[in-house]
Amino acid sequence: MTQDKNQDKRRKYSAPVVDGIGKSASRAMLRAVGFTDEDFKKPQIGIASTWSNLTPCNMHINQLAEESAAGADEAGGKSLIFNTITISDGIANGTEGMKYSLVSREVIADSIETVAGCEGFDGLVAIGGCDKNMPGCMMGLARLNRPSVFVYGGTIMPGENHTDIISVFEAVGSHARGDLDLIEVKQIEETAIPGPGSCGGMYTANTMASAIEAMGMSLPGSSAQNAVSDTKAADCRGAGTAVLNLLEKDIKPSDIMTRKAFENAITVVIALGGSTNAVLHLLAMASTIGVDLELEDFVEIGKRVPVLADLRPSGHYMMSELVAIGGIQPLMKMLLDHGLLHGDCLTVTGQTIAENLADVAPYPEGQDIIHAFDNPIKADSHLRILFGNLAPTGAVAKITGKEGTHFTGRARVFHSEEEAQERILDGTVVAGDVLVIRYEGPKGGPGMREMLSPTSAIMGKGLGSDVALITDGRFSGGSHGFVVGHITPEAAEGGPIALVEDGDTVTIDAVSNRIELDVSGEELERRRQAWQAPPPRFTRGTLAKYSRTVSSASKGAVTDLP
Template identity: 75%
Template sequence: MTKITDSMRKYSSKVVDGIETAPARSMLRAVGFTDDDFNKPQIGIASTWANVTPCNMHINKLAEEAEKGANAAGGKALIFNTITVSDGIANGTEGMKYSLVSREVIADSIETVVGCEGFDGVVAVGGCDKNMPGCMIGLARLNRPAIFVYGGTIKPGAGHTDIISVFEAVGQYAKGELDLIEMKQIEETAIPGPGSCGGMYTANTMASAIEALGMSLPGSSAQDATSTDKESDCFRAGQQVLELLAHDIKPRDIMTRKAFENAIRVVIALAGSTNGVLHLLAMAHAVGVDLTLEDFTEIGKTTPVLADLRPSGKYMMSELVAIGGIQPLMKRLLDAGLLHGDALTVTGKTLAENLANVGDYPADQDIIRPFSNPIKKDSHLVILHGNLSPTGSVAKITGKEGLRFEGSARVYHGEEAALAGILNGDVIAGDVIVIRYEGPKGGPGMREMLSPTSAIIGKGLGKDVALITDGRFSGGSHGFVVGHITPEAFEGGPIALVENGDKITIDAETRKISVDISDVVLAQRRNSWKQPAPLYTRGVLAKYAKLVSSASEGAVTDK
């Protein structure tokens, strides 16, 4: 057990020592403090519990396990809540504009509570797409001893289904491949209980990235939400934050340049979400690490895609959990010289030390491919530049979609119009669907285009059309898709100037995205372009639109 010393109470001592702090002690007595507790380090447990989504409906119990662990190790834990939203519920609606915004609200709220209350250390428990990077950004800003705990993955629904099965069923129904009864059966059984979406979508991508970054305990990213392993993970995290306090190990000691390179490698090997690019850029900004889109390109050149996981593959996260999670994969990457083994982690040990005794996967598994037979020899996260995206965009191309697409632009202002065009048959083979004014400022909020991409797959057009946008994608999106196009349309980026019928070329091998019109014509169109009026002039969306940076910089609000 950690030896508790006064020096560990760096922040909480300011609110419990001395006659002048009697009011603070009185307040704390009311929430359960005893005299002995005033001499212990105070540990904040940031819980993202809410009943608005199955991803987070169980996190109150996990937060209580972290509280028990911190108390057992000699600290005094206090649980507080921050918000979460549900992308799966909001997708395809105006409400989805609040999703990426929630990342900033969560980071701000954790920073606010911990800073105000004077906690000495923090355990943050997150379970859905935005609350994970939101927690990490908050912890990074505070730079107090801290650990992140993932809430865990959901179990598969009936017939090996998940939330993406429901989105794609909409397209299958529109095509006539499903009747209403069949569609309702999928809808009723795809989400069986607590946990984050079951494929290598954004939640599991970010959980894996955070473990590779060194900010979660080994194994945290690959556990079922309702398992005893997950409860133990939370308890041990509560204990371990006291060890971090004792050795004065803080997030900025762990979240180094090498750590971010490790995280990028793991995300690529797992065929992770494009949102991983956006969030890792934002997390690096929070700790002052210089990370750019070009780093994803350079690291991606030597990192293969090895995991056959949904959405582009066939397996779910729970099946990867059953064969050992991501630890054996990380051991393989380390042995191949692709990870920095000397990177520090929240165990107080290096990554190499954590992985030293990790065994390999079972010989008969085919979820994680060997280096000799990768799904793709280099990254599926392809950073594209060109006259359509001078400052960069992000494509998710596993190779199954092909590596090059040429087609005619079919332009839509906003997601709703594009979805209608796909479902009613306006979109045909050979089209490049252009969805614009969905960027961080223009949306505002940079909605995910999950409904349109799922409808494309459901209608059987996955290999026949491409989709580009200044919005972003769900981790469940697949097909020939390019998002995060910058500069965005609202700022007069070239995507705002594309017209129906323009020829667009997307080339993953040369990493170019271009529209086949001259610079002269582009300049003429730009001269006649007028910036639309903001859609929101008050409230959180208006504030976000005024503060947010480009997606190529992580869409942060404090740059």
């Protein structure tokens, strides 16, 4: 790329630094942070780092950001590292603090847009390592629509005795059941998280990393690398280099994040048995980039895509073990060869999916992490989009088939996660119950908390096959069992879930994709007339602003719809 072209690219976004009345002041400011005369002739590459010492998912990302910066500099750019926030779901789950989790996705997107929009970066690398900062990064990149690459911070290694963060949550339920004493719970707690990296199963972080790679916004292999490894460092350096190539070719996120690319992402998420949160985040990312994606699209794609990966939480293996046999690239090659991926989609390499996969070797013989097409874990999608009189605009379930495909039980209604958790642990909840946890939606929570503590307590108590849980909140990628979330409209907006009463019969059918309340239309209307919206739980601050602006979960729970 010639120097003149470099400057042409820069003028599109950062004219005040290059020419005009702000030239001298801008140069003076940048000299103070290390710019030389030569640097002013180079494209500026912003490196959005989600580093924080709050969580193991992000504690190493400052080092990865430096690698990406070095790659951009070596390729002829001038890098500038900036930070955005992150929170820890693992720490906040089961507390009031979890209300800020999904909110943080919007704050992260806002902050990346704000910094890059103000500073006029020509290209961007965003490095995320946890559930919300990954889609938050992607939404920020999509809003800016400048040449960009996303980098995943990488997966954690297993803890002692093949444990992870979900082992800790489920140990609490096992203790309540009497199967573990406090010393055993403490031993699991002390050893389950051995160092840096995102939660080790096919939970939300690894699911979203895989989806983003399948979409073409990460370099091949980025989603399946250990957090602390030479391959991850090389991935980061390569991302910095790749942005300069994208800048030269004028390839932007809107060229990559197409309708077909989102279909590829959904396909890979299903094949991996990924998190229900992928539905929420992919809807949000599509909305941001201007792609028409709806809940029904997950239904249609799910009819033809099998679950092939035997990964936690419902399976046996961890992401680090998938990394050891080749990551998701061989899986993508399998899907492409079976006509389930769009091979013509453009990626951040400047090549198509098919070109990237051309020389990918198959998985080693004898591995049983990724099943063959003639021996799937499940013949169609585990992500079930349910409709019915309880969810007129949709709900999302993760049903692998191990917990069955049909559940009918009596409603036991709770107005918060904490209420439900207490009744599970004290033995009030029994086989045959359908736990209804409401007023936990995007507006009502606010923030749409994950129900990881209740679902883990149910599993730990040995009730995973005997109790169902439905909510207008959502679930951790580590949740499993007969669970249905994202019920819309949510209770705070007067959705039917607000009208359920203790003892009502609820039926969940993951074959016909229905969720029904066995109450007549006349009775529901009577209850609706008597229902009153609860007052907002927050009237000032971040949560209040979020509650006032957030859209339905069926639309991705975004805050910037026109």
